[in-house]
Amino acid sequence: MVVPGADQSDEALAALAASGDGRAFELLMERYQSRIYRLACRMTSETEAPDVLQDTFLQVYRHLEQFRGASRFGTWLYRIATNVCLMRRRAASRRPGESLESFLPRFDESGRHEDTPETLSRMSHLDERIDRERLAERAHVALDLLPESYREAFVLRDLEELPTAEVAEALGLEPAAVRQRVHRARLMLRGYLNDLAGRLP
């Protein structure tokens, strides 16, 4: 008899859970709870995160039989959680904020950076020069301002640190499309942070 335990792979626990083993399901959700919470805070907000987790756990529970082990369990779970976040964001119908387009790097007609090395590196060691809470608050504002499709890709790739191939699988995209979105997000966010650094006293 197979007993669910901490040493078992996600995929083994998922199979046990699908066959009705409640303890295996609990272990599996325990394993991912903090990661999905962080993801939810990054993709929606701290207020919405608990609901995102409940919805995600419910979806996982209902669709366990459909997880066939074709991908890693974590990838499958991230896909579900990402979709739940997207639904929440749509339901909340957020007001469109200012665009981050203005923070993209600027070039002169010869293709050279318009900014000088000094202005381009204003944000160096930003975390040591700004209050932790203020940086957290600004970070959430910036993530919230990203175009929907960039945010998903950026959060999974750069904040959750999934490999590009796994992000592609979770979002149903080609790796090249993931790289393109993550790159655009990085450019906008870099510009946003650099601008923020330039306004510090």
Place this chain on the structure above:
Amino acid sequence: MSDVTCARGVELLMDYLEGVLSAGVMESIDRHVGGCPRCLAFIASYRETPALLRDATAEEIPGDTKRRLDGFVRSLSERPRES
């Protein structure tokens, strides 16, 4: 691809960092960046961006939220599975 501009280098930056470009293109980017203080400064700040935001948004789940969610998971797992 002999004369890479700053703009072209920025466009290819993520592909460059992920190592998905051909050796020839990588080399021409290296050549440009090596002699361009603006690109060096830009790339450093580009590479700092993910970690800055990661650290700034690494929220821990509050204890009472965790207890509520654990309870929710148990309420699911104790339900008989319909098959």
